């Protein structure tokens with residue numbers, strides 16, 4: 354794995370103090386960009402880009418982006434039309450974060466179309482970082498959010514069909530297989546400004562037909578998302594338990610802080626999961642997506658099939674297949 358010059362110098366000087374003070378003499382201009390997980394991230398990036406163009410902040414942009422799949426009824430995504438837990442309740446997890454230590458999250462929230470916006474209110478209006486379940490619901494109502502029935506007839510029919518066998522087996526890359534029985538459309542979205550400032554959001558209905566009360570990696574700081582000023586941001590998708598076990602996004606950001614490029618940092622975290630879990634993850638999917646404060650992007654997954662969308666300053670979006678432990682061959 355390649356260390357960047359900055360990382361090598363910082364570590365060569367020895368110790369945390371040296372790492373903290375190691376700054377390039379003149380800071381190169383960052384490449385502003387928006388990145389998000391999966392093919393459907395392209396539409397989210399478009400909304401985030403439009404919000405930035407309209408004068409919104411990076412936080413406004415990632416919130417606007419996250420709201421796109423939350424409200425999309427054409428897939429069994431987070432929010433409206435999401436697949437329920439095994440008792441028939443659609444439960445939502447979301448987190449939003451800037452690079453100044455401001456974080457807000459909700460977990461196991463029911464009946465609200467935009468959990469990411471409730472998470473933002475947790476960040477802005479409370480001294481806390483996360484509210485869950487009934488308390489999160491009460492807070493959302495107090496904040497003026499209105500309830501919506503999220504379980505559509507289609508999602509309910511899929512749940513009733515699933516109940517016949519009640520077999521719980523996550524399907525790798527179901528995010529890109531619309532209509533699959535275990536479809537789950539987590540979006541992680543990260544934005545970097547031309548000044549190197551960063552923000553991120555992550556929102557999901559989690560694993561379809563999960564046990565009631567199950568919370569995944571997505572809303573947990575350092576698991577589904579982490580943003581750190583002057584270093585970078587990372588987000589995760591796939592089997593949340595495998596990400597939570599290793600505080601995945603925090604690990605990716607730490608590696609970037611130590612000097613790894615975004616792709617090397619994602620690769621390192623994926624290798625760690627594979628080594629730690631062996632056969633338990635042989636068919637499971639986990640993908641990490643990261644940017645650093647220079648606006649460099651990288652992603653890596655356990656299995657082929659993880660994709661991510663990148664939107665540049667001109668608003669051009671490309672969707673790329675991430676490298677994985679089983680191919681395709683990684684590119685820089």
Ligand code: SD4
Nearest residue numbers: 537539559569590591593
């Ligand atoms: C979870 N990590 O709740 C989420 C699921 C996911 O695309 O990423 N789906 O485990």
